[in-house]
Amino acid sequence: MAMTWRRAIPVVGALGLIAYVVIAGTAPLFLSPAALSLLFLTLYYVCLAGAWNFFSGFSGYINFGFVLFVGLGMYGSVIGFVDYKMGLIPGYLTGGLVSAIVAAVIGYPLLRIRGAYFAISMLALAEGARVFISTKYLTPLTRGGAGMPVLAGTLNQKYYAIFLLAVCIVLATLYFARSYYGLSLIAVREDEAAASGLAVNTTAVKVSVFVVSAFFAGTAGGIQATFLHYIEPFAAFDIKYTMLSIVMAMFGGLGTVLGAVIGAVTLQLISDYVWLHLGQANITVFGLVMVCLVIWMPDGVLVRLKEMGILPKTRWI
């Protein structure tokens, strides 16, 4: 009995995932715009949690200023659309590129510091960016606190953009997790000095993966900005994006391929359900979920299942 139960988990999980991908991939054909918007949000969080996990889940450098890259991506894209009349895809990629460039500049000095110091520095940079965006120096570009409205693309186009990005991030993670770079970054998480003694160029690995993670976050931010039709500093650099990305990635499984998908979908569903039935009490329920998570599965569902031997200890999952 116990044996069949253990075997059922991977099968049910795989079927659930396939069903989700099929439904998400064909949703615009049969869902109402309201339902499609809900699904859009889930996919947006798959992208964010996936992008966060891509660097922090593998490296153990917990990025508490992740929203920096989301917000910069939003501004990069929106400025591209509004001021430079860019097409949809170039505009989104511009957002990603802006974040990637900033990540490359700050990554080199910042990724030398570890643990709480890295987390606090990133947090400070994200807050700083939010304030800087609204100062008079950048107002000509960003319109300061007044914000920027944006009209680009149809709902279906934006939906497919976020769906494609989510698929790209998951496939990139799959490739990365099994590559030398992925292995090196996991080794950095486990013991950075030992890794460098075994010929791993830790700085190069950290900085380059940090840049890719920022690119994904910035592109997702750009798509979200067109979905919201309007951005201003507080909305673009909302710390909620950082927190949810971390919680979702941690719930699903740090340093795994599918953890971000499982975390984003599950927590988004729980959050919607609880909000619907308990209103303001949803925060309490969410908090309880977090407490249970930290006690029983500190590294997330997938990592726990691998440790229990229910899933193989492979980098494919």
Add this chain to the structure above:
Amino acid sequence: MTTEGPILEIHDVRKSFGGVHALAGCGFSVGEGEIVGLIGPNGSGKTTLFNTIVGYLPLDGGRILYRGEDVTGLPPYQIARKGIGRTFQVTRIFPKMTLLENVTLPTGNAAANERAHELLEFVGLADLRDEYASDLSFGQQRLLSIIQVLMLDPGLILLDEPAAGVSPVMQKKLLELIHYLNEDGRTFLIIEHNMDVVMNNCERVVVLSMGEKISEGSPDEVRRDEAVLTAYFGA
């Protein structure tokens, strides 16, 4: 093995931590193909010397040459790529990576499995290759850390107390492995507190005290050296 040219030359290296002179002008060389023991009382600078050789600690003064090439100040990953591998006093494997991943990491190619499989087979860990390294016993982790270093194809291997804290059976296995690899052309510099291990396995011994070399020679010569006795037991 016979001694050819020096594989490692240490010239007058200095390293201080605040007012503590961990290395106070220490120098010696290691010949190609030797097994050299590095001994000395606690705090004499042995591990600090290892840390400077592999680039973990910047030197305050002096030079380190590997096969005639100055490697002073290079980052650790470059020194590793040149062929110096080291293990740690407290074994540092990667706990949440599988054994196979632990072993393939140093090759720079996640898919380079053949040699990794051979080495895992060689030390009797092949059946556990898909398990996490955290599941291994202490002695097995020690073996794993040595074959990790071998994946660098190192000319020089620095071992920090390889025999400490493992069972006599595992100790014997480790020493056999060291001699086998030495026959294969690898040079060893070994920090060890167990004098039987040093006396029976090293061709030459270097003794450090207070960050300086105080004696050097065959195990017998060193054992009879007054300076060594003074350093260990006081005047």
